[in-house]
Amino acid sequence: MSETVRLQKYLAGCGIASRRKAEEIIAQGKITVDGEVVTTMGTQIDPATQEVRLNGKVVTPHADFLYVLLNKPQGYVTTLSDPQGRPIVTSLLRGINIRLFPVGRLDLDTEGALILTNDGELAQKIQHPSYEVTKTYEAQVVGRPSEKILKKLEHGILLEGKKTAPAKLIVMAQGTGTTSIRITIHEGRKRQVRKMFQAVGHPVLHLKRIAYGHLFLQGLLTGKYRLLTPEDLKKIFIKKIPLQNNK
C-alpha cells in the first residue's frame, strides 16, 4: 500500500528548503505534480507513484543529510542568490557539493553562527516558535545601559506593537563609551537584537551570534565552517540559558 504525504513536507524531506520556505515555493507556482502546477497548500502526494518537479527538475528524497555550522563574516548575505551580486554565505562552503540552505538568517552586517543544512524537517524544528530554540548574541552597544534598562529588555519591550518574549542579558565588558552585552532570545524577528537596543537608546555597533541553544562557535574562525555531529544537533535544543559558556 502506498502512503501519501503533504507536498511541503515531501519537499522539505528532499532537502529543497525548510517546510515554511517550501510553502512559499509552492505558492509561487514553481512545483508541478505529474506535470500540473500545484499551488494549493496541503496537497497530498504519493511519492511512490507521482512525479514532483521544481522549476522543471525532478525532486527526489535525499539519502544523506548534512549539517554545517558556519561562522558568517559581515558583508555576506544569508540567501542562496543575490540580485545585487553581494557575496552569499553558501560560497563559503568550499568542498561541499550538496545544495544546503541557511536555517534562519543573519543580517548582512551581523556575523557569527549560522547553521546550514539540507534537512528541511530539522530546519523547521529549529525555527518553529514552539521549540523556543535560544540564540545567544554578543552585542557591543553605545553607552552603558543601566540595570533598569537591562531588566526592561529582559522582561520584554514593545517592538512594532508586539512585546518581545523574555530575554536574558549579561554585561560582559565595559569599554570607553561602549558596553559588551551577551543577550539570549528565542524569538527570531527581523533585526530583533538591533531593534531592542535601539529602542532603549543604546544602538548596536557590532553584533555576533555565538550560539544556537548550547551549540557554540567554539573557536571556529570567521568564514570557516565545521560539520555537525548528532551530539551537536542535540545541543541546539537545550533550553537552559547558556550564559558563561565559552564562545
Ligand code: URA
Ligand atoms: N538580531 C539582529 O538584529 N540581527 C541579526 O542578524 C540577528 C538577530
